[in-house]
Amino acid sequence: MSAREHPFAALLAEYVSECLPLAEDVAERAVALERAWDEGTEADDIARPLKGTLHTIKGNSAMMGLPALQTLAHRLEDLWGVLLSDADSRDAGVALLVRGTGLLADLVRATASTPPAEDATASFLEEVDAFLSAERGAREPAREERRSPDRRTTERRAARAAGELGSDGAISTIRVDSRRLDALLETFGEAMIAQAGMRDAMRHLTHRRSAADELAQLERAMLGLDRTLKRLEGALMETRMLPISTVFSRFTRLVRDLAHGEGKRVRLEVAGGETRVDKTVIDRLSEPLVHLVTNAVIHGIERPEQREAKGKPAEAVITLRAVQRSDRVILTVTDDGRGLDPEGILRKARALGQAPAGDNPSLAEIYALAFLPGLSTADQVSQLSGRGVGLDVVASSIRALSGNVTVGSEPGRGTTFSLRLPLTVAVLRSLLVEVSHERYALPLADVAETLRVRPETLHQVARQGMMTWRGEVIPVLDGGRVLGGDTAESRTYCVVLRSAARHRGLLVDALLGHHEVVVKALDPSLGRPPAVAAATILGDGRVACILDTGRLADGWVEPAAALAT
Amino acid sequence: MTPGTYLVVDDSKLHHQMYQLIFGREELAGSTLLHAYNGREGYELFVAHPELRLVFLDLNMPVMNGLEFLHRRRAESMHPQIPVVLVTTESTAEDEARGLEAGAWGYLCKPFAPEQLLALVGRASRLSQRVAQP
Numbered sequence: 001m002s003a004r005e006h007p008f009a010a011l012l013a014e015y016v017s018e019c020l021p022l023a024e025d026v027a028e029r030a031v032a033l034e035r036a037w038d039e040g041t042e043a044d045d046i047a048r049p050l051k052g053t054l055h056t057i058k059g060n061s062a063m064m065g066l067p068a069l070q071t072l073a074h075r076l077e078d079l080w081g082v083l084l085s086d087a088d089s090r091d092a093g094v095a096l097l098v099r100g101t102g103l104l105a106d107l108v109r110a111t112a113s114t115p116p117a118e119d120a121t122a123s124f125l126e127e128v129d130a131f132l133s134a135e136r137g138a139r140e141p142a143r144e145e146r147r148s149p150d151r152r153t154t155e156r157r158a159a160r161a162a163g164e165l166g167s168d169g170a171i172s173t174i175r176v177d178s179r180r181l182d183a184l185l186e187t188f189g190e191a192m193i194a195q196a197g198m199r200d201a202m203r204h205l206t207h208r209r210s211a212a213d214e215l216a217q218l219e220r221a222m223l224g225l226d227r228t229l230k231r232l233e234g235a236l237m238e239t240r241m242l243p244i245s246t247v248f249s250r251f252t253r254l255v256r257d258l259a260h261g262e263g264k265r266v267r268l269e270v271a272g273g274e275t276r277v278d279k280t281v282i283d284r285l286s287e288p289l290v291h292l293v294t295n296a297v298i299h300g301i302e303r304p305e306q307r308e309a310k311g312k313p314a315e316a317v318i319t320l321r322a323v324q325r326s327d328r329v330i331l332t333v334t335d336d337g338r339g340l341d342p343e344g345i346l347r348k349a350r351a352l353g354q355a356p357a358g359d360n361p362s363l364a365e366i367y368a369l370a371f372l373p374g375l376s377t378a379d380q381v382s383q384l385s386g387r388g389v390g391l392d393v394v395a396s397s398i399r400a401l402s403g404n405v406t407v408g409s410e411p412g413r414g415t416t417f418s419l420r421l422p423l424t425v426a427v428l429r430s431l432l433v434e435v436s437h438e439r440y441a442l443p444l445a446d447v448a449e450t451l452r453v454r455p456e457t458l459h460q461v462a463r464q465g466m467m468t469w470r471g472e473v474i475p476v477l478d479g480g481r482v483l484g485g486d487t488a489e490s491r492t493y494c495v496v497l498r499s500a501a502r503h504r505g506l507l508v509d510a511l512l513g514h515h516e517v518v519v520k521a522l523d524p525s526l527g528r529p530p531a532v533a534a535a536t537i538l539g540d541g542r543v544a545c546i547l548d549t550g551r552l553a554d555g556w557v558e559p560a561a562a563l564a565t
Numbered sequence: 566m567t568p569g570t571y572l573v574v575d576d577s578k579l580h581h582q583m584y585q586l587i588f589g590r591e592e593l594a595g596s597t598l599l600h601a602y603n604g605r606e607g608y609e610l611f612v613a614h615p616e617l618r619l620v621f622l623d624l625n626m627p628v629m630n631g632l633e634f635l636h637r638r639r640a641e642s643m644h645p646q647i648p649v650v651l652v653t654t655e656s657t658a659e660d661e662a663r664g665l666e667a668g669a670w671g672y673l674c675k676p677f678a679p680e681q682l683l684a685l686v687g688r689a690s691r692l693s694q695r696v697a698q699p
Contacts, residue, residue: 007679011582018579052625059654060579062676070676074655 006065015064016111022053023105024249026076030101031252034094035267050080057104069107072121075128076100082135089135096131100124102253178279181239188229188236189427189518189537195225196515196539233516237424242282244322244329245273250286251293255318258297265304265315266297272322277329278424281401285331285421288394288405292333292417293318295391300337300415310412312336324423328445331419340409342366365502367407371395401425402443402519402533404499404550428519428536428546432512433495436485439544441517441536442506446549448498450511455490467505469496476505477552482531483545499553506552515539519546566690568595569618574607574634575652576626584621587679593686604629608637617647619689621673621682624653624664635667648689652677 008015029046036043058073079100083093103124202222205215248270259266277285296318301307304314319334342363349355349369373392394417398405403421422428422445430441431450449469458476459466465476476494480486491507517536533548573584581600588598599614601607605628611620624631631651638644648670653660661672671685 008583008586010586011579014579014582018577055625055654056577059675060577062654063580063583065676 008064012064012111015060015066016108019057019060019108020105022057023101023108026050026053026057027098027101027105028249028252030094030098031256034098034256037090037094047084051077051084054080057108066111068121069104069111071125072100072104072107075125075132076104078132079128082132086135093131093135096128098253098256100128105253176239178240181236185236185240185518188232192229192233192427192516192518193537193539193541195222195229197541198222198539200539233427237278237427240279240424241276242279243273244275244277244282244285244331245270247282247286247289248273248320248322251289251320254290254293255297258294259301262298263303264297264301266301267315267317269317269319270321271319272324275322275324275329276423277322277421280425281329281421281423284397284401288397288419289320289331289333291390291394293320296333296335296337296415300335300339302338327423327429329421329423331421332416333419334414334416336414339411339413339415340367340370340407341411342409345369364406364408367409368502370407371405399533399548399550402428402546402548402550406499425519428517430515430517430536430546431495432515432538432544433479433493433508434510434512435479435483435491435508437509438483438485439512439538439542440479440483440508441515441544441546442495442497443546443549444514446497446499446553448496448503450493450495452492453494453507465505465507467494469503469505472503474503474505476507479506479508482506482552483547484529497549497553499550502553504553517544517546566592566596566687567694568593568597569690569693570597570599570614570616571686572599572601572607572610572614572617572620574601574604574610574620574626574631575623576602577623578602580623584682587682590679590683592683603627604631604634608634611638611647612643615644615647617644618693619686620647620649622649622651622669624651624656624660632663632667635664635669639668648692650685 029050032046033043033050036046054073054077058070058077061067061069061073076097079093079097083090083097103121107121199222202215202218205211251270252268255266255268301316301318302310302312307316308314317336319332321332321334323330346355346361346366346369349366349372352372354369354372355361371391371394395405398419398421401421402425403419405417405419407415407417409415422443428441429444431444431447433440433442451469453467457467465478466473467476468474474496479491491509493508493511494505495508495511497504497506515538517538519534520536521534522532529545531548531552532545533551534546536544536546538544571588573581575581575584581602584598587593588596599610599617601610603626604622607620607622608629611617611634622631622634629637631653635649635651638649645668649668650671650673651664651669652673652675653664654675656664656672656674664672671688673681673685
C-alpha cells in the first residue's frame, strides 16, 4: 500500500517530526557506543535508551504503513539484543549497528518526500541476517532467551518529545508551511515600508510648526505603531527559528565515515546546538559546514601514527560550536590537526598574482588568502596548505547569507574556521548612505564607525587610497568607483567597514540614518554586481541595493573591476 | 453510537493525532477525547473522569508504564467498570497474558487499522448502555 492511500497519510509530516529526532539520536548513540566499546569506557548511559527508541520507531512506522522502516527498526532491535547479551559479538556487530541506524535516520528523513523503497534496505538486511544467524549458530542454547527480551525493563526515550507538549495534554506546537510564513513576512515588510513612508511625511510636517496638537497626537500614534511592529517582527522571526542542532546532528556520522575511509581516528564534539537560527540560514548552512568538516578530516588531521610521533593523542578532535552574540551567531569548526602553512599559501598567492600589498603581510592577511578563488582548488594545495577544495565556495555561500568566514591557525596545533552569520536574513538593521545620488544600505553589524573626511587625510599609496583610522592605516575605496557612479566628486563621509580581520573605508556623499530594511533577494538570472548582496524597498518606494560589506571590507571588489561592469 | 468520553494515554504525539483523526469520523461525532502523555498523567485523568467509556493505554511509556497503571488501578479499586485497552507493538503471548492478568479489557496491537479501533469503541459503547439501562 502506498503511503498516500494510507488512513494516516495526512500525518506523515508529524511522523517525520516525531521519529527523525529519535532516529538521529539512535544513530548518534550507535557511533558513541562504538567508540566507548573500542576504548573500553562506560557505555551504559549511552546504551540505555536505544532499545526503547528503536521500538517506538518500529511502532510508529508500522502504524504509518511504512514496512521498509518497520522491518529495518525491527532488525536493528534484534541486532541490539545480540550485542547486549554477547560481548564477543560487539566488534563485528557494532559497525552494522552504526550503518543501520544511519540508514534508518536517512530513510526517516527521506520519508517526507518519498516513501522508502524496500530495496533501499535489502542489502543491509541481508547482512544483518547473516550476522544474526551466525551468532545464533554460535550460541544456540541462548536463543530463546534472546528472542523474548524482558519488555518491562524497557525504558523509553528521553523525555524530550514529551517536553513539546503542555502538561494539560494540549498540543502546543502546530505545523505551518514555511511558504505561508514567508508570505506573512512579506506582508509585514510592506507594513514596515508604509510606516517608514509615514514617518518621513511626518518629519516634513514637523518643520511647518502648525497644527502642533494634531502632530503630537500623530507622533504618539506612530510611536505606538512602531512598538507594535517591533513586537510583531520579533514574534514573526521567532516562528522561523530552529535550533542549529538540526544541522549539527548529521555530522557525527559524516565524521565517523570519513575518518574510517581515511584510516584516521577522529572524535566530533558539538557545543551550542540549542542556539536558534533562521530557517533560511539553517537550510543554506549545511553545505559549507560539510565542506569545512570534510576538509578538516581529509586534509587537516594527520594519521594516528603521525600524531603520536608529534606527541599528540592518536585520536583527533573536531569541534563544532555555535554561540549567539547579539544579532549574530558565531559558528566555529575547529580541528587539532596540522594547521595551515602560511608560507605555502603566500607562495601560491604570489604565483596567482594575488599577494597582498605590503612586504610583511600579517598572518591574518595570509590566512584570508586561503579563500581566494583558485588558491585552494588544485590538489597541490592539500600538500602545501593542508586544505583541499574550494574554500572560495564556502566563503561565497556564507557571504550570500550576509555573513563572513575567517580562519585562524597554529602550525602543528590546528585550525579554526569562524563563520559569523546573522540570526535572521529577512530583516536587516542597516545604515543608509548616498553615493552619486543613489541610495545604498550597509548592514549595521559591519559598520565600525562613520566619520567626516577632509581631503588631506586621504593618501595615495601604490595607486590605492589609504587613511589613518584609530592609529591604523586602512585602505579606502571610493563609493562612486566601486558602485559605478561618477568618480570625480570628492566625498564628505567615510564609513569604516569591518570584517573579522580587517577594516576598510568606503567614501560616500551622505549618511541617511539607521533603518530596518526588508531584504529582497536579487533575481539570480539577472546576475549580481560584485558589491551588491541584495535589494530593499525604502519608505518612499525607491529601491536601494544592500551592499556586500564582507566583500568590500575584504577588498575583493577591485575598483578597476567595478568600473568595468 | 452515542457520544462518550474517551482517554488516550500514549507518549507519542503522533499516536494522539492518529486517534484524533479516527475520532473525527462521522460515527464518533460529539465524542470527547482526553489526552495524556505518560502513565501518571493518564492515571490522574482516569481518576477524575468516572464517566470514561474506554481508555487506550500504551504499554511502553516513561514515568509510569501501562502495566504499572493497571496494577495501581487494581490496588486502589479505581473505576473497575471502565474498560481499558492495552496498546502495544508486537507483543508476545506472555506480554498479553500479563496485561490481561493485570486487568486489561482488551488488546490492540500496532499496527492497527481504524476499523479495529472503531470495533472496540462500538463494543465499549454497547457495554456502557447495558450498564446504564439494565
